[in-house]
Each structure stands twice: as structure tokens, then as C-alpha cells.
Amino acid sequence: MKPFTYERARSPAEAAAAAARRPGAKFIAGGTNLLDLMKLQIEVPAHLIDVNGLALDKVEPTPEGGLRIGALVRNTDLAADERVRRDYAVLSRALLAGATGQLRNKATTAGNLLQRTRCPYFYDTAQPCNKRQPGSGCAAIGGFTRPLAVIGGSEACIATNPSDMAVAMRALDAVVETVRPDGTTRSIPIAEFHRLPGGTPHIETALEAGELITAVTLPPPAGGRQFYRKVRDRASYAFALVSVAAVVQRDGTGRVALGGVAHKPWRVEGAEAELRRGAKPAMAAILDGARPTPENAFKLALAERTLASVLAEARG
């Protein structure tokens, strides 16, 4: 870990401005992923801006009937929020399926959105990785790919996004609110927040330099029955091989987003019309264009079967 200077920010705008002023600055909130990566020098901020003191830790109703989740709301608190449990169960379930009690107590809403991949080659600094060191190559392609992406990957990168929370938020059409260093704010639909790797896998989100997430807004409740089914080798404390976030209405329509399959939470709205015909046609449409490796091709069948199981539970 390289030495860094440290400051506590007093307002979101001040934090963003400070980040723009200081080259190599990073925000730190929960720190559960950033510090992990700093120890390995995968992240090397020269300056840390501690944003924990910003009053962004509330979950509030929006005038539209949705919820506005402060960027610093801890994963535990968001999962336990009564409104989330009642009206956005898929989000509560996704949060509770992720990480551990200790991590959820620290990890924040914004930080969870910014989690970086768990690709083992990204984590091994002796190996080339285009995400870690642009242009160095990708050791994962042709190597151990079982946990990696089956769709949306590129010649440069086949990493997956590890978040559970983001998958549920994708199914819920959440919107990410930010403030930029110049003080202006913007709203980024979650569909546009995470990027596919393309030729620039080191650029993972739509955030600009110094831009700070202030909140995530959920639209009014989607209703229906909500599920988050996370499939993994061990029963807890593991990243998803595949996860399915689903909101299923009484008439069989619904929304589905997948985790563990791509560089971003994977949702294909156009495929959701197939849901009423069953998991097989729906998943075929959702994963149309998939390019798995021999080692991770099982994820296609697994995603379909998991969705089938979820739909069966929704019917039952």
C-alpha cells in the first residue's frame, strides 16, 4: 500500500471538488473493497477523502412514491429497512445474500455499486490484466474461467461484476444520483451506470473523475412477488456463480436480472416478454449472444434452471 494523505469531507460538493483538485484521489466510505485492493496495490490512491461524515445515510420516501437511499446507507441497514423488506424484497434479499454480517455492517450503498471484479487474475499482480494495467493483456482468457463472464465480454476482459445488490437494483430500475466536482448533479439510470469491458475494461462505470454518488433512487414499488436466488458452491460467504433477481407479477409477466454472468448486472428488457412462455425461451433470449468458455458454459444451463425454479416458486 502506497502512502496517502487523508482528509474528511464535510459536504458532497466539497468532497467532489477535493477529488478533482487532488490527482489520484479516491473517496473512501466502507472501504471493504478499496482497502482490500490497496493492500495489493491494485488501487493506489495518493489521497483518500473520507466521506463517512456526509449526511447521506438515510432512506427517505420520494414524492413519486419511491425511495431515495443515501449513498452511505450501510448494506445491513438497507436490507433491514422495513419499506425495503415490504416493497422491494428483491433488494433486501440480494443484500442479505451478499458478503457477511461484518461486511454488510460496513459496506455502503454507493461502495457496493463500485465493487470491482473478483477475477483471480485481476487479484494477482504478477499476472497481466487489462483491467488492472491497461494494455498488459488478459491472463484469464484461456486460463481458469469457471467464475467468469459468459456474455458481454471482450477480447480484453471476461471479468464479472460481483455485486448482488446491483443486480436487484437493475431489476428495480434504480437511478444513481451524483454530484460532480463543479457542483452539478445528475441522475444515471442503473442500466447505464455499469459498462461492458470492450477495449477499456479499466473503465467500469459512467462516473467521471471526482464524481461522487450521493444516492440511489428506487421508483415506486414494482409489486409482484420478488426473488433473489443466488447459486454458489458453498452455502454462504461466496460470490455468485449465477444469481437471478426476479419480479414476477400475478399474470406471469415480470423482470429478470442476472448476476455472475457479465461485467455488469445483466438484464435484457426485450427478452422479458418471453417470461410468460417459461424459463427456457426467456433465458434463451436473455443470454442470446453468449460466448461462454468450456469451463463456464454450465452457467447458461444454470441460469435457465435457476429461473425455472424461481418461476415455479412464483406460481406456487
Next chain:
Amino acid sequence: MPASDTPSVTRRSAMAGAAASAAAASLPPVALAQAPSAAAPAGALEAPVTATLSLTVNGEAQSLELDTRTTLLDALREHLHLTGTKKGCDHGQCGACTVILDGKRVYSCLTLAVMHEGDAVTTIEGLGRPDSLHPMQAAFVKHDGYQCGYCTPGQICASVAMLEEIKAGIPSHVTADLTAAAQTTAEEIRERMSGNICRCGAYSNILDAITEVAERQA
């Protein structure tokens, strides 16, 4: 040892100031920076930065001057010599470093000490001592809920805080009905304790220990 076998070493006893740039050397055929970070950002520092910190540990006020890089875990172990909190992985993958921070369990390896100005930390040493065990510590002894002992302080801190989480109505992955209050069942305890790995495999006994304490509290 014959002198010829003595490893020749590079020795440096004085502290250096800012060092030369860390730019990676030429690559082919294979040259690896051991940590080829994303291009070191402009303004990268080499000299350590220190900060002062006041916090309460096990009820005692502590004042420290620390490198900003020091984790809460290393502050406890290396600076306060409270070595009951263990370093198993240093990456949030094992749970041995679990402490109770302002009432909530966290991994002390994944948070910087400097971020905890004014906070209150309870470590295993703050729960009880060998001659005055906390009820959870006593239950671990009674049910043999440990073997090598290295994950044990983390298991105990986690379990004490975990029971409070259930009382506070926080649901878990295995809570069947999200709108109802969570119960202290074996399945709930197992899921909620899954952030503390015990490679010796004392889980079945740890569950018995926690269950006994939970029932006594109920």
C-alpha cells in the same frame, strides 16, 4: 557458519525521504513489477503520512500517532498490543479480525484506524478475561467451540454482536418471512456466523455454545 555462506545483504538503517519513481522497468522477455499497479497516479507519495487518532478501546481512551495506512487491526495488534484480535487473511475473507465497533461487528482488517476518530471499539480482551469470562467465552469453553483458538476471538465477538442483530430485528439470508421478526434458530445462527471461518471445523460446537447463550438471554 562459515563466512562464505553468509548471505550478503543490502543494509540501510537510515530512513530515506521520497524515493525515486516507481515506474515499471522495460518488459520483455518477462519483467514483472511485483505489484504492477494501474499506472501510478500523478502525485503519488512515497513518504509515509502520519495522523493522530483518539478512540476508546475496551472502555479506555487511547491516543495514537499512526501511519494513515494502518488498519484498525494493526493498530490494535501492533500498536496497542491487543493481540487477541487475529490476522488470518488481512482481506476480509476469514473473520478472525472481527471486533465490535460502536456496537456493530466489523472486520478490523478492512478499515483504516484513522477513520475511527472518537469511535468505541470492543475487542475480545474487552469482553472478558481468563478469570472473569464473558458468558459467551464461558460457553465456548464448555462446548469446546474452538480448537486451535485462532479464529476464536473473532467467532466470539461476532456471536455476541450477532445476537444483538437478531434482537434488533435485522433479517438474514435464511429468514423465511422478511416482514416478520427473525428467530434465533440454528439455521439463522449458522447463516449469520458464516463470516467467521473455523478451519478446525468447530462449527457444530460453536453453534451449541451460541445457542446456550441465546437461550439464557431469551
Next chain:
Amino acid sequence: MKFDTPAGANPIDQLKVVGQPLDRIDGPLKTTGTAPYAYERHDVAPNQAYGHVVGAGIARGRVTAMDIAAARAAAGVIAIVTTLDTPRLAKAKRNAAPLFGGAEIQHYHQAIAVVVAESFEQARAAAQLIRVSYAREPGRFDLAAAAGSAPLVGGDSEEGSGAPPEDRRGDFEGAFGAAPVRLDQTYTTPDESHAMMEPHASIAAWEGDRLTVWTSSQMIAWGKADLATTLGLPPEKVRLVSPYIGGGFGGKLFLRADAVLAALGARAAGRPVKVALTRPLVANNTTHRPATIQRIRIGAGRDGRITAIAHESTSGNLKDGKPETAVQQSKLLYAGANRLTAMRLAELDLPEGNAMRAPGEAPGLMALEIAMDEMAEKLGLDPVRFRILNDTQVDPEHPERPFSHRQLVECLSRGAERFGWSGRNPKPGERRDGRWLVGMGMAAGFRNNLLTKSAARVRLDREGIVTVETDMTDIGTGSYTIIAQTAAEMMGLPIDKVRVRLGDSDFPVSAGSGGQWGANNSTAGVYAACVKLREAVAQRLGFNSADAAFAEGMVRAGNRSAPLGQAAGEAGLVAEDGIEYGDLAKRYQQSTFAGHFVEVAVDAATGETRVRRMLAVCAAGRILNPKSARSQVIGAMTMGVGAALMEDLVVDKRLGFFVNHDLAGYEVPVHADIPHQEVIFLDEVDPVSSPMKAKGVGELGLCGVGAAIANAVYNATGIRVRDYPITLDKLLDRLPEMA
């Protein structure tokens, strides 16, 4: 004390203290965080500096240059020792690859430098400034590819399990060819990591040419000897101290780079240095359990009696490494006149393979006990019945040599009854519980009981306190407690009058902790020392030692009695002795036995397997402390769940290293994976094993568990997986169609 005839009645048989389920005496220290582990010894040497180890970034080749200028200039750096500056250190007897020195790289993450600095943060940051250039050479990393040309190699694990290159009895090929019912299958087990919670760690301090290392070691005497060899020091100049060990499982049997680099770093820095391997370094820098490819052939008559059995195993290792002795149990577990075992060893350039809990038997039984399940099915026999039918009370290769005590049949029968085995549906894939497919499986467990000499020193003071000193270690096994129980029983004291000091090379050399030999041998050594102390006490009191009785802190002979402490006087009394064994192990086969029973549920949609119930019935001689012995068994069963369902050090066959080298990537069971576990110990004493009449249990609990789970998965789903771990991707395409 020489032990060469089966034990008669002795003071241990009183079972006032021994055999009682006492709480561990180290419990209050461990549960309060006050038991000191290696890296935590702020108390033992002033002015400690921090060492950070750098591992090689290639699997095979040479380090051509190391640029340490930036690291040297970094803040706080005191010294840097690089492998290029250091002549290759002598390779100690028990290491397959040198731990440091020279340009050649034999495996990934082999240590190439240690950076010593004032603080942990400074050492780590400076280490990350070192730039290394390598000349990479091609290596051999694929066991399956190398297996075809791997030569026959015998060997043993140094943990007691061994076999010759090839061993034949009768005419295997003829009998197998003639058998009406035959099985010929191949099974694979992956590389596994010990993944103990405490990483390898050491503090080294020099006083002139004397070196003291506070470390985390299962085998003090091995570590001391091998550190002396590696550094070219006379052994008497080296002291190792390791009173608490945060798990080992075989991973801390041998000297590793942490101790060596702490010593070199301390010499270079001119002050004590502490070193812990970072977690990402542990998997590739240290040892692991090697992968195996095992072919098993079994031929039987229609009556279910085995007539021919062959077990051949191929594993890989570095040039000087040894084979995984996976065929060992197949020489002894089942009857059958025509037998073949063989081991092949492929030379690989992966990190060193070596002993991990139950080396040999753990992977061997993972294969053999699936094969037995498959064979039972072919024969139309219940798997419990099939095993009972093929029990043997003698070494099948040497029928004149009986087992000292063999209760496998009782383990299996008792387990079947207790577990409700009769409720198992023999037809697989039939039992459903909501979305879960449910099945039961079982396997036999087998692990040898190993005898190895062990010594101790006992001191008596005038307060009547007995202090035991031995270099025995407690790696979570309960050594502190059973040693205290032994001394208390022998000296007629309650356990709180006994102090136990372990893990110091200044103490008499013990068996150490490995091969599940620790409990029986180390307590037998304490027994021997206590016999000597009893004689000294009697003599001091002027009693006839033959009829002196030790009880309730008093010594009685005839109508005379005296408090035990009185014999000690001001100076105290000291006795030292050890146990040494004659040829009983040659005359009798000494082994431990278990029946493992498991119920699993497999998600019919996703193939996720979750264990619902586990039972082990063990026959392992006298159980010295049922509470800590039970813990050994449940812990081993937990490791068996990991081996069956998730543990897999994944080899990158291009680059030659274990890719998932941290605890997020290498999954071991968590709380949610483990159900309630039940353990039953059969009432057994084995007077052939030692005066303690005990045997080991710590590895027995692992042996067979993996196969019991595999067999339960088969019973649940009808899918036979012969390639561990049984992850969902191996089940998915054969699970029931989804609606």
C-alpha cells in the same frame, strides 16, 4: 521406557482424570485472546522490525535481475535480502525445493526477497517497489498429461502412510479376469490447501551466533534440525518456540520460508524481525495436498466376496518430492486373496506437495469408498453389508499378522442403526423434499495408528504442583489437556495441580503433532516420565515404590502416607523419560476405524449440495478426553465436507500456479455448510498401542467422509461423480428436467 509387550493394568486404568470429558485447560486463554501466537510475541524480544516476503511471479525459470533501488530508498527500510544476493541455502531433509537463495525458480511464489522495515506498512510498501526480471522456462503443470509416462515410485508421507512402488499378492489379473462381477473405474481428487487460519509466521532474534525463533510449528524437532541445516548452523545454536499454533493440518509440519527469512532478515537488520506470510502467498509458497488420479479395480463372486482388488494412484510433485500415498489403506481395509497396489509419480513444476491431514488415506478413501459403493450396487448388496462381508481381522497381505484391535464391523453396524440407514431407499433419485433431492451415503473410515518415540520432563514442587515439559505441540488437538490429564492420573492429583509447558526445543523431544500420532505417543511419553517421578517420590519418602499408591495428592504405602509435595522438598524433584517402542507394530497391525454416515440434499434445479446430517462411529482405542476427541472428529468431518463439495486448488496449466490463492477463491466450509454432527466412540482399549492404550482420532474423522458424501449425492440424484469436488456443474446436465 521401552514398550515391547502389551500393557497390563496400570494407573491410567483408574480413569479418574484420563477419559473424562474435561474442558480444555487452555480454553480460558484461547477464548479471551490471551494465548500468544507466533507473530504476537511483543514480549520476547525488544525492538522488533517487520519483514515482508516477496514471492516469484513465475513458475519456473530464473530471476535475471532485481531492481531494489526504489525499495532501498523507501521510508523506514532497514534491510533487504534478495535471493540473488544469497547463495542457495541448503535444502533441508524435509523440503522438496530450497526455501531461498539463488536465481533458479522451482515454483510460483517461491520466496525471492524479504524487505525489513520499521513498520508493517513500510515493509509491505517497499516490497511492492521491487522490480524483478525473469527468464521464464517451460514447465510441466498438468498431472493428467504427465500421468501416462509417470514412473512407479514408492514412498511414505513422513506422516506414516506409505507403500512400495508396486505390491502384489496372489494373481490379481487372473482373479480379476475370472471374477463374475467387476468394477474398473478411475477417480480424481484435486490439489487441496491446508488453509489454516493462522498464516505461517515467525519472529527471529539472534544473540551472537545463537538463533531463537518463535514460530508456528507442529514438529519442533524437525523444524529445529531443518532450520539449522538450512542456515548452516549447529543445531544446538537454534531454539524454536511454538506454544500456540493457529492450525496446521500438516501445513506446519515442515520448516517454511517465514522462519528462514525472519532469521536472514534479522541478521541483516541487526535486530529481531517478524515475518508472516501474506494470505495470497500461502497456497503457492508453502505445501499442499497433491492431486491424484486413481484407478480402482475390484472383482468379486456373486456372493459379494472380493476375490481381486487393485488400487493404483498417480500424483505429481517437484523432482525431490514424494507421491501421495493414496493406495495405503487398500492394502489393509478389505479381504481378498489377489491384490495389487501401485503408485506413480509424475514430475511437475507446481509448488511442493506434501502431507495434509491424513495424507494418503484421505484422498485414497475418497476413491476406494466410492468404488465400494459402486461395487455393492453391481452386486445388489447393501453397501454396509458388502463392507461387513469383506471385513478381515488380519493383514490381508500377511495373514499371520493380526490387527491389534479391529472393530470396523461394529462401527458400521452401530452407525447404520443409529443413523436410520434402513430407511434409505436403495434406488437413487427417488426421495424428494420440496425442491431438494435427498439421499444417504456411507463409507468406511480407516487410518493407521503410528508409534513414534516421545519424551517428557516432569517436575514436582513442594506445593504438590506437577509441571510437564515436552516439545509436544497443541495445534488445536487438545495436547495441553490430555497431557495434564495423564500427569494428574499418574501422580494422583486433580488436573488443576498440573501445569503443562509445550512447544519449546529446550524441552525433551516428543512425537510432535502429525499423523494422528500425537495424543497416544506424547501422553505415553508423559506416562513414562511420571513412572520415573513416582519412583523418585517413593524413594525420597522411603516408601517401597512397588506398593506406593498415588491419590488425592497423597502417597500411601502400607499404613504410611505423606503429601506428594513433601517428597519434592525445597529443590523439587525432576524426572525425565520417554516412551520407545519395540516390535509390537510389526507383530500387530495397528489401525483405527470408523463408519461415516451422511445425508445430503441436492437442489433439483441448481445442483447445489447441502449436507443435512452427519454421523461418525469411531473405534480408536481408549479415548483420553471424549470432549476434545469429539472435536477432532467433527473438525475432520468438516474438512471432509470441504473436500467433497468445494475445495479445489485450481491449476493454471499454462502458467503453472494455483490461481485461487486466497480464502475468497479457495472455498472451505463455513458455518452454513455444516449441520449438527454426531460422533460415537466405541468402548475400546488397545493394550498393544501403548501404556495409554489409546490411538489417534484426528485424521480418522476425515478418512471416508468425502466418499460418504459422494455416495449420498449419488443416492439423492442417481448421478455418480468420480471427479472431486462434487460441484454443481458436474451434476447439472443429468439433473431432472425443469418444467
